[in-house]
Amino acid sequence: MAEYKVKFEVFEGPLDLLLYLIKKEEVDIYEVNLTTLATQFIEYIDMMREFDLEVAGEFLVMASTLMYIKSRELLPVDQQVEVEGDEEGEDPRWELIRQLVQYKKFKDAAAQLQSLEARQENVFPRLPGKIEFEDAAQAAKPTVSIFDLLNAVNVVLQRFQKKEGASREIFEDKWTVSEKIEFVMKTITEKGSVRFSSLFENAANRSEVICTFLALLELIRLKQLACAQGEDFGEIEIRKAQLVAPVEMAPEPVPTNAVPETAIAESTETTSEGGTSA
């Protein structure tokens, strides 16, 4: 049977209740009558029980603390039992008041944060669309299609076909695509931009070429790299793509229109290169 926990929204915890009772008395926290407070607190707990509401453990702990304080007040000092471990001069009343004062300060701060929250909802930042400049420095770039890339890698592979004509050995794949991704990114970071062919300069055999090519394709797909081809069937130049990443703050800004860089064109478009086999 599921227990229905109905919480008093107002009184999240015993400190909340105490502050409420103190406020009702309209006294300063430092001057409150703790005995009366203790009595009222217990009354409240009894009332909660009457309505069959769950009284959280923290309330009971506070109730016992208050009872302890009240009991100390009723007995003259010389008849009180020294609680073991009680420090010299430790005053539970002061402890409680200190806790209440501190809690109240944080409650006030929370209220201030709440108004800041509300204010911030009405504040809109300026986030203009990206300023697009015609990059005069770079030569006109028709978009490089997948066929251009396949063509280029085919040329590279030709190199190996001639060499490996006769051999039937099966080599273990020593290269992984992720390694090659790192290699490509490293090369580009060092050199700024590279020629397609130079990526395969040191390739030992077909597998390595293919691995590197796959890495290249992946990076292009992830928009980490951009390709440009100066002339038809000419050398392809590869460099890092400029990342467009508008930062969105808590108040929703005007959506920025990010125009992507020379990304690889869909193969359905334009250039009708003859398909090549990789």
Next chain:
Amino acid sequence: MELKFILESILFSAQKPISVKELRDILANAAELEDSDATVKSLAKTKEADISFALEQLATDHETAARSYRLACVAGAWQFVTQPEYAQWLKALVGQKNRPTRLSMPALETLAIIAYRQPITRAEVEQIRGVSVDGVMQTLTERGLVEGVGRAEVIGRPQTYGTTPAFLEYFGLGGLDDLPAADELRRIIIEKPPAPVTADVGLATNPPDQLALETPKEESQKAE
């Protein structure tokens, strides 16, 4: 050409908030460009302190002119923002934005405690609030407003928590020093008032040295 207007133009065209350090880098980079003139080159080595000063001046200028947009420093970065008074028209412009639900009072109280006292453990937070904070902590973490920042140097090495940069953005604060009443609340101690707490009749035992004389009187008054 005044530095503050140069900075204004940069912030005007920026796509995200820019920090003082980034502005300094932009000024330096501008001087490196091919066709930079003498003025640009002269500002290449502008110090961060000068930039901050110029930004403050700029912000004051806008305030004095009562512009509808002002310069704001949030989470250490600067950008132009509109004044809240114009929100209704701006909402008409950009459409009602998806507002994340407002935080509840318990959440705000917990958040306040963490913000002022970070790094702080969960147990310490609970001690101040007087209740368990598990549910609230989860909400705050999910909203990206608090995060674990380390471990306390006590037995059990419990996790300590602090606020995130997103917290500053959420409330439009420049930094933790901009929290309301920061200097008062970030200190730990609450001073005991110099006067004894117990002078009142209603309160209990007076300090022991005064008790002997007044005990019988007090006991009779406490008879209710």
